[in-house]
Amino acid sequence: MIQFRDLKKQYICLKDDIDKNISEVLEDSSFILGKKIDELETKLSSVVNRKYCVTCANGTDALQLAMMALGIGQGDAFFVPDFTFFASAGAGSILGATPVFVDIEADTFNISPEHLEVQIKNTLSEGKYNPKAIIAVDLFGQPADYDDILSIANKYNLYVIEDGAQGFGGNIRGKMACSFGVISTTSFFPAKPLGCYGDGGAIFTDDYEINLKLRSLRSQGKSIIDKYDNLEIGINSRLDTIQAGVLLAKLDHFFSFELDELNRNAQLYTQLLKDCFKTPSIKEGYFSSWAQYTILIDESLDRDAIKNKLLNNGIPSMVYYPRGLHQQKAYERLNYSDNNFPNTLNVVNRCLSLPIHPYLEENEIRYISNILCCK
Numbered sequence: 588m589i590q591f592r593d594l595k596k597q598y599i600c601l602k603d604d605i606d607k608n609i610s611e612v613l614e615d616s617s618f619i620l621g622k623k624i625d626e627l628e629t630k631l632s633s634v635v636n637r638k639y640c641v642t643c644a645n646g647t648d649a650l651q652l653a654m655m656a657l658g659i660g661q662g663d664a665f666f667v668p669d670f671t672f673f674a675s676a677g678a679g680s681i682l683g684a685t686p687v688f689v690d691i692e693a694d695t696f697n698i699s700p701e702h703l704e705v706q707i708k709n710t711l712s713e714g715k716y717n718p719k720a721i722i723a724v725d726l727f728g729q730p731a732d733y734d735d736i737l738s739i740a741n742k743y744n745l746y747v748i749e750d751g752a753q754g755f756g757g758n759i760r761g762k763m764a765c766s767f768g769v770i771s772t773t774s775f776f777p778a779k780p781l782g783c784y785g786d787g788g789a790i791f792t793d794d795y796e797i798n799l800k801l802r803s804l805r806s807q808g809k810s811i812i813d814k815y816d817n818l819e820i821g822i823n824s825r826l827d828t829i830q831a832g833v834l835l836a837k838l839d840h841f842f843s844f845e846l847d848e849l850n851r852n853a854q855l856y857t858q859l860l861k862d863c864f865k866t867p868s869i870k871e872g873y874f875s876s877w878a879q880y881t882i883l884i885d886e887s888l889d890r891d892a893i894k895n896k897l898l899n900n901g902i903p904s905m906v907y908y909p910r911g912l913h914q915q916k917a918y919e920r921l922n923y924s925d926n927n928f929p930n931t932l933n934v935v936n937r938c939l940s941l942p943i944h945p946y947l948e949e950n951e952i953r954y955i956s957n958i959l960c961c962k
């Protein structure tokens with residue numbers, strides 16, 4: 588059986604460093620915060636070229652903390668792509684803010700700047716909610732179109748929060764993912780581009796005050812001077828120190844080896860599949876960290892049958908994602924109609940994500956592609 592994302596092979600490759608870092612944490616016995624967390628935050632902020640990094644318990648909390656730090660809540664609206672993982676919208680909803688869904692670009696599956704502006708204007712003219720932020724998602728590893736998004740945000744005076752849970756490691760003309768939002772977030776869930784061995788997340792900013800606020804909010808809203816002096820209501824969301832050990836052992840290798848291998852593997856897939864399926868489009872000057880390699884299957888073909896054929900040949904595949912956020916039961920009350928999301932609807936009905944990871948071998952990619960393309 589081919590692995591969808593082979594974490595075991597990666598562990599075998601990096602075992603010495605990972606084991607050493609984990610046992611250092613055990614010897615040191617400081618399991619929450621401490622030296623390795625400081626070291627990781629310094630390294631992460633430097634690789635994405637930001638002033639501050641605040642680690643936390645997972646990528647969903649990272650988004651929630653970002654919105655809390657910006658004071659977004661009841662009565663506010665935030666704009667979010669319709670086609671993404673649920674947390675991109677859920678993290679703001681739990682604070683009482685209202686998501687406004689935006690259709691995606693047909694090619695990249697990222698938020699459509701054109702429809703974004705339409706939805707901002709609609710929200711303003713409706714006057715029910717106060718528009719506050721755009722959550723731009725770097726879906727499947729490719730950064731969203733920040734040239735356009737940032738200029739729209741500027742025009743309407745909105746914050747940009749970058750959901751880089753899938754985008755860590757990507758860049759636009761050398762400017763790193765997680766450097767585009769006033770606050771950017773990522774996830775270290777094991778199957779993300781940079782994963783730890785449990786849940787984990789991080790938040791990035793260049794703003795000193797936001798950085799302090801995030802540090803307070805992740806620890807019950809405590810003051811810096813006295814941890815039993817609570818200044819506001821926060822949550823408990825810290826990265827475990829053992830996970831920092833795992834990430835420190837993986838980080839250099841991720842940038843020096845894994846990202847290039849991912850891109851080489853994606854290129855080979857595209858070369859072998861482009862005549863049979865619609866393969867991923869990466870914009871000129873954009874670099875993807877390939878959280879997923881997702882093809883579109885022609886409407887005339889049966890996606891389930893293709894999925895089964897792959898499975899019968901030992902190849903897992905996934906439908907990321909089977910529905911748009913506007914189609915989720917949790918958001919039924921918002922009463923969206925399908926008509927506003929033609930690109931999401933096209934993609935949810937046709938998408939199929941294939942195995943991709945840095946340790947996938949050329950012969951495995953050729954084998955998968957052969958099975959997919961033979962009639």
Ligand SMILES: *Cc1c(COP(=O)(O)O)cnc(C)c1O
Nearest residue numbers: 645646647672674675752774776
């Ligand atoms: C995984 C993911 C998240 C949430 O991260 P967790 O660490 O699982 O909480 C948020 N947004 C996107 C786009 C994701 O893919």
